[in-house]
Amino acid sequence: xxxxxxxxxxxxxxxxxxxxxxxxxxxxxxxxxxxxxxxxxxxxxxxxxxxxxxxxxxxxxxxxxxxxxxxxxxxxxxxxxxxxxxxxxxxxxxxxxxxxxxxxxxxxxxxxxxxxxxxxxxxxxxxxxxxxxxxxxxxxxxxxxxxxxxxxxxxxxxxxxxxxxxxxxxxxxxxxxxxxxxxxxxxxxxxxxxxxxxxxxxxxxxxxxxxxxxxxxxxxxxxxxxxxxxxxxxxxxxxxxxxxxxxxxxxxxxxxxxxxxxxxxxxxxx
Numbered sequence: 001x002x003x004x005x006x007x008x009x010x011x012x013x014x015x016x017x018x019x020x021x022x023x024x025x026x027x028x029x030x031x032x033x034x035x036x037x038x039x040x041x042x043x044x045x046x047x048x049x050x051x052x053x054x055x056x057x058x059x060x061x062x063x064x065x066x067x068x069x070x071x072x073x074x075x076x077x078x079x080x081x082x083x084x085x086x087x088x089x090x091x092x093x094x095x096x097x098x099x100x101x102x103x104x105x106x107x108x109x110x111x112x113x114x115x116x117x118x119x120x121x122x123x124x125x126x127x128x129x130x131x132x133x134x135x136x137x138x139x140x141x142x143x144x145x146x147x148x149x150x151x152x153x154x155x156x157x158x159x160x161x162x163x164x165x166x167x168x169x170x171x172x173x174x175x176x177x178x179x180x181x182x183x184x185x186x187x188x189x190x191x192x193x194x195x196x197x198x199x200x201x202x203x204x205x206x207x208x209x210x211x212x213x214x215x216x217x218x219x220x221x222x223x224x225x226x227x228x229x230x231x232x233x234x235x236x237x238x239x240x241x242x243x244x245x246x247x248x249x250x251x252x253x254x255x256x257x258x259x260x261x262x263x264x265x266x267x268x269x270x
Contacts, residue, residue, distance in 0.1 A: 108165070108207075108208045109207060109208065109210065111164060111207075112207060112212065115161070115164070115166050115205075115207055115212060116212065116213065118157070118161075119205060119212070119213055121157065122154070122157055122158070122161070122203075123202065123203075125150060125153060125154040125157065126154065126203070128147075128150055129147060129150055129151060129154065132147060161205070165207055165208040166205050166206070166207050166212060167205065167206050168203055168204070168205055168206075169181075169203065169204035169205060169206055169211075169214075169215045171197050171200050171203075171204065171215040171217050172197055172198075172199075172200050172217075173196065173197060174196070174197050175195060175196060175197075176195045176196070176197055176217070176219050179211060179214075180204060180206070180211055180214055180215065181197065181204065181214055181215050181216075181217050182204075182214040182215065182216050182217065183217060183218070183219050184201055184216050184217065184218055185218045185219075186218065186219055186220070186221045187199070187218055187219070187220050187221070188220075188221060188222045189220040189221070189222060189223050190222050190223050190224075191223060192220045192223045193220070193223050193224055193225065194219075194220060194221050194222065194223045194224070194225060195219055195220065195221075196219060196220045196223070197217045197218070197219055197220075198217075198218050198219060198220050199217060199218040200215060200216070200217050200218075201216040201217065201218065202215060202216040203215055204216075
């Protein structure tokens with residue numbers, strides 16, 4: 001029984017040894033095949049190396065074309081960024097100028113509301129002085145003293161207005177200007193050109209060149225137009241020039257006749 005087990009054990013060991021030898025032989029064969037394949041690949045690379053250099057030569061124009069396209073793209077981007085930069089600088093300059101102009105307007109016209117309120121005071125002073133006729137003032141010395149004080153206040157107020165750029169608008173006898181005058185009524189006058197201011201109801205004022213309050217006026221109508229006045233003036237000038245020419249010609253002819261007469265007298269004496 002023991003001999004039988006010993007034999008089976010030896011047979012199993014022999015089988016295991018045989019399997020290991022077979023596996024070793026198979027591994028050696030695979031290693032040899034890999035070595036052969038590596039050598040074949042090296043030979044193939046050596047054979048195809050000139051072909052690889054040819055491929056590089058063929059692809060060079062493609063690379064140059066890609067570079068030119070890239071340059072064009074970058075140049076367009078630079079031009080776009082440059083345009084945006086210039087526009088941003090221009091916008092910043094416009095903002096700066098606008099802010100400067102707003103600052104100057106605030107300094108020049110900051111007293112607009114206050115000046116408009118003070119115009120009522122000036123109007124009341126003018127009405128107070130206009131309500132008293134000169135004869136009444138001459139009869140009452142006390143009234144005269146009061147009116148002199150009112151005139152001094154009015155004069156000081158107008159001087160203060162002028163120092164701060166508030167100037168009265170000269171309207172009477174001037175041509176109607178819708179930017180400075182407000183027409184309240186029309187007066188029929190055939191001798192005065194149409195649109196001439198004939199009466200001032202309320203004085204207007206200008207604040208630093210800008211109309212603070214338009215003057216309320218009455219204008220004429222029915223008179224000659226500006227074109228008619230210009231044509232009449234031109235005709236009058238022409239008539240005057242012609243008259244001067246005729247007078248000069250007559251004077252010249254008279255002088256010539258005098259010279260001729262004196263010459264004939266001299267001949268007769270001879």
